Structure formats: C-alpha cells, structure tokens
Amino acid sequence: MNKTSDIIQRRREKLADLISNNINLFPNDFVVSNTIRDINDAINNSPDSITEDEPVFVVAGRMMAVNRFGKASFIRFKDRTGQLQAYIRKDRVGDKAYSLFKQLDIGDFIRIKGGLFKTKTGEWTILASELNLISKAIRPLPEKFHGLKDPEKRYRQRYLDLIMNPDVRDIFLKRSKIIQEIRTFFLDRDFLEVETPMMQPVPGGAEATPFKTYHNALGMDLFLRIAPELYLKRLVVGGFEKVFEINRNFRNEGVSTRHNPEFTMLEFYQTYSTYIDLMDLTEEMFRAVAKKVTGSDMITYQGNKIDFGSSWRRMTLFAALEEFGGIDSSLINDKNRLLEFASSKGINIAKKTGMKTILLGKIITKLFDVLVEPKLIKPTFITGYPVEVSPLSRKSDSEPSLTDRFELFIAGHEIANGFSEINDPNDQKERFLQQVADRKAGDEEAHCMDEDYIKALEYGMPPTAGEGIGIDRLAMLLTDSASIREVILFPHMKPRD
RNA sequence: GGGCCGUUAACUCAGUUGGUAGAGUAUCUGCCUUUUAAGCAGAGAGUCGCGCGUUCGAGUCGCGCACGGCCCA
Numbered sequence: 001m002n003k004t005s006d007i008i009q010r011r012r013e014k015l016a017d018l019i020s021n022n023i024n025l026f027p028n029d030f031v032v033s034n035t036i037r038d039i040n041d042a043i044n045n046s047p048d049s050i051t052e053d054e055p056v057f058v059v060a061g062r063m064m065a066v067n068r069f070g071k072a073s074f075i076r077f078k079d080r081t082g083q084l085q086a087y088i089r090k091d092r093v094g095d096k097a098y099s100l101f102k103q104l105d106i107g108d109f110i111r112i113k114g115g116l117f118k119t120k121t122g123e124w125t126i127l128a129s130e131l132n133l134i135s136k137a138i139r140p141l142p143e144k145f146h147g148l149k150d151p152e153k154r155y156r157q158r159y160l161d162l163i164m165n166p167d168v169r170d171i172f173l174k175r176s177k178i179i180q181e182i183r184t185f186f187l188d189r190d191f192l193e194v195e196t197p198m199m200q201p202v203p204g205g206a207e208a209t210p211f212k213t214y215h216n217a218l219g220m221d222l223f224l225r226i227a228p229e230l231y232l233k234r235l236v237v238g239g240f241e242k243v244f245e246i247n248r249n250f251r252n253e254g255v256s257t258r259h260n261p262e263f264t265m266l267e268f269y270q271t272y273s274t275y276i277d278l279m280d281l282t283e284e285m286f287r288a289v290a291k292k293v294t295g296s297d298m299i300t301y302q303g304n305k306i307d308f309g310s311s312w313r314r315m316t317l318f319a320a321l322e323e324f325g326g327i328d329s330s331l332i333n334d335k336n337r338l339l340e341f342a343s344s345k346g347i348n349i350a351k352k353t354g355m356k357t358i359l360l361g362k363i364i365t366k367l368f369d370v371l372v373e374p375k376l377i378k379p380t381f382i383t384g385y386p387v388e389v390s391p392l393s394r395k396s397d398s399e400p401s402l403t404d405r406f407e408l409f410i411a412g413h414e415i416a417n418g419f420s421e422i423n424d425p426n427d428q429k430e431r432f433l434q435q436v437a438d439r440k441a442g443d444e445e446a447h448c449m450d451e452d453y454i455k456a457l458e459y460g461m462p463p464t465a466g467e468g469i470g471i472d473r474l475a476m477l478l479t480d481s482a483s484i485r486e487v488i489l490f491p492h493m494k495p496r497d
Numbered sequence: 498g499g500g501c502c503g504u505u506a507a508c509u510c511a512g513u514u515g516g517u518a519g520a521g522u523a524u525c526u527g528c529c530u531u532u533u534a535a536g537c538a539g540a541g542a543g544u545c546g547c548g549c550g551u552u553c554g555a556g557u558c559g560c561g562c563a564c565g566g567c568c569c570a
Contacts, residue, residue, distance in 0.1 A: 006542040007507050007524050065534085072530035089530065106523080120531050139507080143522045145534050146509040152565045153508095164508090254498095257567080348570090483566090496546095496564060 007140055014103060015136065023100060025136040030111050033058040037081035039116065043124050052115045052127050059084070059126070060111040060134055062163070063104065065144055073101070074125070077110060085125040086112050093131050100133060106144075107137030155491050168486075171479045174293055175487055178475055179246060181292045182266060185285050191242040191268060196231035198224060198248065204453065205229030205392070207445040208251040211261075224250035227468065228267050229392065230453045233421060236269050237461045244268035246471065257483040258413065260472065260491055269421070269466040275404045278418045278465045279381050282408060283312055286379070286474075293478050301411045301477050304377050314406070316384035317368060325371035338363050345371070359438070361386030376409035385419075388438075391431040391447050393419035408469075410477060418467030425457035 018025060034057040042055065061077035061084070071090040076083060090098040104110065113130035142148040147164040154161040154168070161168050183193065201220065203210035205227030213222050228245050235243050249265045270278070287297050290308040297309035321327040331337045335358070342349050342363065349358060349366050364386060376382075385405045387395060393403035405419035422428045432449045439446035475487040485491040 005507065010524060010541090067532045067535055068529090069532080069535090070529040072532095074532045074535090076533085085533085087531075091530085117531095119533090121533070123531095123533075125531085140523065141508085143508040143534095145522060149509065150504090150565085152504085155565090494564065 008138070011105065011138055011140065014105075015138065018100075018103060018136075023133065025133065027132075027134055030060070030132055030134050031058065032060040032111060035059065035081040036061065036079050036084045039084060039124075039126065040082060043116065050116045052117045054115055056113060056115055056129075057126060058111065058113045060109060063106055063108050063110055064141075066104075066106060068102070071098070075110075077112075085119075085123055086114070086128055087117075087119070087125050088128045088131055093128050097131050101131055104133060105137060105140070107139070107141045108133060109135035109137075151485075152493075155485055156493055156496075158489055171475075171481060171487060172489060174479050175475045177293050178289055178478060179264075179471065181289045182246065182285065182471075185288055186242075186244045186268060189242070191244045191270075192240050194232070194235060194240065194243050194245055195247065196225075196228045196235070196245060198250075200225050200231075202448050202450045202452070204447060204450050206249075206251075207447065209253060209445060211250050211252050226251050227265070229466065229468070230450055232267055232269050232466065233461065233464070234453065234456045236271060236421075236464050237456045237459055241271040241462070242269070255492060257485070258473070260484050260488050262492070263484070263488075264471040266469040266471055267466065269464055271462040271464045273465045274463075275383075275406055275418055275420045275465050278467050279312075279314065279406055279408075282416060282418070282467065282469070283379075289474075290478060299478060299480075301480055302482060304411060306378065306410060306477070308379070312379040312381060312408075314381040314383060317364065317382050317386075318384060320372050320376075320380075320382055321364065321368060324375045325367060327367065327371070332364070333360070335360050335363060338367070342367055359388045361388035361390075365389050373409060373414065374412040377411055379408065379410045381406045381408055387431075388434070390419065391435050392422060392428075394422050395427070413473050413476075414470075415473050415477075416467055416469040418465065421461070421464040421466055423457060423461040423463060425454050428457055429454050 015025065036059060039057050039059065042050065042057075059079065061079040063075055063077045064083070065076040067074040073088045075086050075088060077086060078084070088098070088101055093101070111130075111132045111134050112126055112128045114126045114128045116124055117127050119125050142160060142164050144164075148154055148157075148160050154165075162172070187193065199213065199215075199222040201222060203223035203226050205225075206229070208226040210223040210226050213224065214220070215222050227249055228247065232243055232245060244266065245268075246264065246266045248262050250262050251259075252261065253259060255261065270281075287308050290297050290299055297307070299306050299308060315323070318329065318332050321332070322329050327338075327341060331341060338360075339349060339358070347367065347370050349363055368382075383406045384396075384399075384402045385393065385407070387393075387401055387403055390403040390405050393405040396402045396404050403419060405417075407414055408416035408418075422431065432447060432454070435447035436449050439448075472484050472487050475481070476484060479487060481487050
C-alpha cells in the first residue's frame with residue numbers, strides 16, 4: 001500500500017515533467033459552453049447544416065479512451081450528459097497542443113473547441129481546433145473493456161464504479177428520479193413536505209434497536225431516529241393535515257442484501273382517511289412512479305414479472321397463513337399448537353423474540369415472516385394484524401384484537417406498512433404501557449413510553465391514516481437490483497486495516 | 498452467529514501432482530492522419546490479503562486472522 005506502484009510512479013514522473021514545462025495541471029479559468037447533449041441535439045435536429053467549421057462547440061469531459069496514430073488521434077470522452085468521440089489532428093491544434101496531448105492520460109479532463117464531421121464509419125465526431133488540459137488524473141482508471149467488477153472495490157470506491165459502469169450510474173439516476181416522482185406525487189395532492197428530528201430523546205415509531213449518541217452541551221443521551229412517525233403525528237396535531245417526509249432512518253442491526261444500518265424511508269400522514277384509503281393511494285403512487293421511471297407499469301424483478309398496473313390482492317394475515325403457510329385456521333388462536341407447528345418446521349420462535357412468555361401475535365408474525373413473506377411475489381396487501389404487534393395502530397371496530405393495519409409485500413419483500421392511527425390518547429398510553437411491560441419481559445425491541453407524544457394526542461388529533469414505504473427496497477424493485485447495496489451510493493463497509 | 502466461495506500486476510483473470518510468477522488490457526519506447534477493445538515491434542511492472550505451521554522448497558497443503566460476496570439464522 002505504501003509502496004508506489006510502477007504505473008503510478010511513471011504517472012508522477014510525467015506530472016513533474018509537465019509542471020517543469022509550465023503546464024498548469026489544475027487550471028480554473030476555462031469557459032465550457034456546451035454539453036455533449038447539446039452536440040447530440042444539434043446532430044439530431046439539423047445534421048445537414050453541420051460542417052467542420054460551424055457550428056463551433058466548446059465541451060469538456062473525462063477522457064475515457066485514446067487511439068493514437070502518429071500525428072492524429074481519436075479519443076472518447078464523456079460528461080454527465082453523454083459520450084462523444086473527438087479527432088485531434090496535429091495540423092489543426094498546432095504542434096504545442098499536440099505535444100501536450102501526447103502526454104495526457106485516460107482519466108484526464110480536457111476541453112475541446114471545434115466543429116463536427118462524420119467519420120468513414122459514420123460516427124459524428126468533434127474535430128478539435130483547440131485542446132486544453134483542465135484537470136489531471138494521477139491514478140489510472142480500471143481497464144476499459146472489463147471495467148471494475150470486484151464488488152468490494154465497487155462499494156468502497158463508488159466513484160470508480162460510477163465512472164466505469166454505466167449500468168450503475170443508471171441505477172442512481174433512476175433512484176433520484178424515483179424520489180423526485182414521489183415528491184411530485186405528494187405535492188400534487190396538497191401534502192406538505194417536512195423535516196423532523198434525526199436525533200431523538202426517546203426513539204420511537206418502530207420496533208428496532210437505535211444508535212445512541214450524546215449531546216455534550218445539553219448533557220443528555222440522544223438516539224438516532226428509527227422512524228419519524230411520532231413527530232409527524234405531532235405535526236398532524238399541529239394542523240398540518242397532510243404531511244410527508246423522505247429521509248434517513250437508522251437501525252442498529254446487521255447488514256445484509258436487504259438491510260443497511262441507515263436507509264431511506266418515506267412516511268406520510270393524511271387526516272380524515274383510513275388504512276383502506278392508503279392502500280388505494282399506495283397502488284396509485286407505485287403505478288405512477290413505475291411508469292415515470294421505467295416507462296411501464298409492468299416490471300421485471302429477478303426474473304419475476306410484476307404488474308403495477310392492475311389492482312393488487314388484499315388478504316388477511318390469517319388467510320395468508322392458511323393459504324401460503326399451510327397453517328390450519330383452527331391453530332390460529334392456540335399458542336401451544338402454533339409453537340408445536342413452528343418447531344415441526346424448524347422455526348425457533350423463543351430464540352427469535354427473546355421473551356419469557358411469547359405473545360400470540362409474535363408467534364403469528366414470525367411464522368408469517370418465514371412461511372409466507374417469501375411467497376408473496378405479486379404485490380399483496382396483508383391486513384388484520386394483531387393488536388400486540390401493532391402498538392401504534394387503531395383497533396378494528398369489528399374485531400378489537402386486530403388493528404386497521406396493512407403491510408405491502410412485493411417480490412417476497414416487505415415494502416410498506418400503514419394503518420389508521422390511534423388518536424385516543426388513553427388507548428395509546430395503554431399500548432405504550434404494554435410495550436414497556438414486554439420490554440421488561442425480554443423484548444428488547446419493544447417501544448418506549450413517550451409521555452410527550454401522549455400529551456400531544458391529549459390536545460386532539462383528527463382521524464388520520466399513515467404509512468411508511470422503504471425507498472431503498474422500492475429502488476431495488478424498479479432497478480431490478482438483488483442487493484440493497486446496489487441502490488445505496490455508499491453502503492456501510494468495515495474499514496480495511 | 499453458522500455454512501459455502503473469493504482475495505495473484507493499475508483492471509479482468511489463469512496458475513497442473515508443492516519446484517525461478519503468467520496472459521489480455523493498461524503503462525513506457527519506436528512507427529503510423531478515419532480508429533471503434535485500432536495495428537506492428539520492443540520494454541518495464543508482483544509483500545500471490547496478513548500471520549503461523551508442515552516441507553529441502555508454499556501462490557499451491559494445514560491452522561488462525563482480516564476484508565468482501567452469496568446463502569442460512
């Protein structure tokens with residue numbers, strides 16, 4: 001690592017040579033007037049009026065390939081908008097510029113001024129009348145044909161991945177577009193975009209282990225948020241009747257192809273509606289975003305065709321357990337028989353929850369995770385979640401042991417979670433107290449009491465429904481990515497050495 | 498946490514039963530004014546992830562560790 005490789009050593013010698021010839025390797029006074037897109041537009045719009053002399057373009061970009069002949073060269077360079085070939089002739093740019101050009105390397109940034117012509121093979125090419133070095137690369141880029149493949153290097157040095165692999169670049173362009181389209185979707189429906197605390201004194205809104213930090217001046221512990229939920233609902237109390245936030249959550253758990261310790265979540269809340277309305281809204285939003293981003297409402301994910309166009313199946317948790325998990329409905333309310341069933345399938349529920357007495361709801365949702373979730377390939381809303389695993393969801397009027405809640409599954413992944421909110425402060429307080437008791441009983445991910453949130457509810461919150469959608473997982477679906485690391489620019493990695 | 502796989506030149510990869518470390522691209526030198534992974538001739542470039550062990554001798558065999566990938570929990 002500390003030993004300079006041959007190739008970099010040679011590059012450094014070349015740099016010293018350029019410097020001694022008074023070449024500024026990092027100038028900052030060159031005007032760039034055009035993008036490669038401008039040039040392509042000109043070619044597409046009026047190819048017949050183009051000559052070697054006009055129009056004249058001034059573009060800049062990173063040199064990606066060079067074919068050198070004696071006194072002329074073809075190069076390929078790219079900017080953010082595309083890639084273009086240039087032809088550099090010694091008799092056109094002059095002896096001085098050409099001898100500088102001969103010392104340039106793949107990876108360097110150059111500026112070219114010139115008109116366009118078509119080569120023998122019919123490729124539009126800029127014919128340089130001026131050529132400048134505008135930024136020098138000291139390290140060599142990976143080889144052009146095979147590119148950069150080593151996944152570790154791709155994640156650690158994402159910039160190289162982005163330079164070398166257009167598919168990777170495309171994924172992140174799509175990710176950006178996904179977020180932009182979501183934002184547009186909600187703004188168009190009169191939602192207000194807000195930002196709520198990332199550092200919270202009481203971590204709430206989800207079952208997860210938080211990251212802990214410390215505020216020196218205030219002399220207090222703070223937690224990186226595991227969800228924005230309780231703050232967004234405080235805003236609903238405050239009169240923002242439709243709010244959304246797209247931002248990071250942090251959960252102190254392992255990394256996998258589906259989990260990164262920080263991930264992006266969309267949460268939104270809308271008054272005077274129910275979880276049923278949100279299912280409809282969710283379908284509408286996914287359809288709109290998929291169409292805008294991929295051009296179609298039929299996507300392919302890891303070989304599965306997934307239809308975002310037609311309406312999605314809705315079924316209860318119990319029905320799903322019966323249909324996909326092979327669990328007879330007579331078992332659903334019988335803890336012991338369910339536990340027997342679980343162990344017959346090799347599922348150790350006690351180990352998973354860490355609790356002395358295991359709640360029925362925990363057993364059911366764990367069985368669901370293992371037996372049903374991977375089979376829900378087509379988009380499916382699951383409803384009817386038990387109260388004990390839904391401490392922020394409104395109890396169902398018809399069946400108070402269940403809640404007005406759904407989760408959305410696509411391609412075997414949980415994508416969204418939504419429900420009608422509890423707006424009765426006494427009910428919410430009881431639920432928190434039960435969570436505190438569960439925590440005492442060994443459930444380390446149970447919710448904490450948030451007195452301040454109860455106080456807010458006591459001022460009155462209108463009937464509201466809210467939902468969270470995992471943006472990384474949505475991005476995985478719409479870019480056909482098997483791992484969450486492929487849709488996060490800088491996934492967390494252990495430092496080397 | 499467990500299992501499997503990977504780590505060799507700047508990049509992508511070979512490397513046989515253990516016997517002087519290989520290729521392509523890239524780099525450097527020379528020739529070349531329409532190439533498309535340009536071509537021709539020549540050259541340089543390696544702590545084989547790290548450590549310990551076995552052996553006359555380890556990229557190769559064994560043990561441990563690190564980092565990464567996939568799968569399972």
